[in-house]
Amino acid sequence: EEFNEQAPLLAASPELYPAFSANYLPDGGPVKLGQVLRQADLAGTFAEIAAKGPDHLYRGALGERIVGHLSGLGGKMNMADLAAVQPRWREPHAVSYRGLDIHVPPPPCEAFQFLLSLKILEGFDLGGLS
Incomplete structure (x- = not known):
């Protein structure tokens, strides 16, 4: 859904939309x-x-390709x-949720x-709901 929402916005940018x-x-x-x-x-x-x-990535050919691409778009990364x-x-x-350990990234990620x-849902009998 997110991709579909962003597509019209990016379509107005011929330098970004094809990629x-x-x-x-x-x-x-x-x-x-x-x-x-x-x-x-x-x-x-x-x-x-x-x-x-x-x-x-950080010091080699891939990094150079990325920096070159961004430079072509007006970026300043080097x-x-x-x-x-x-x-x-x-x-x-x-x-722990119903016997499973759930791990997520820490903030600033909003997970x-x-x-x-x-944890809120754990207090409800979800299986008993219609």
Whole structure:
């Protein structure tokens, strides 16, 4: 649904829409409920990173391709920006829901609201509802 909502907005940007459409609107869109989104280029990129390591992105050819693409769109990111990235681990938030452990990313991700909803629902006999 989100892709379908954004498509008309991005269609007004000829520099952005072709890539958006190719990646997120299989067969030209709109996306249908239950449709499988296959992104062969993204899968290939992940395979490259897995084979060549993170420096392929942060200091290597993949980073250079990204910086070049963004520069062509008027962006200002450079290789020094990528090289300066310092990921850090943050413990996920977790709750138990009906015997299952549910883990979500911590804030600033808003997934904690999902955990709150599950804990509220746990107090109800959902199976007994029509």
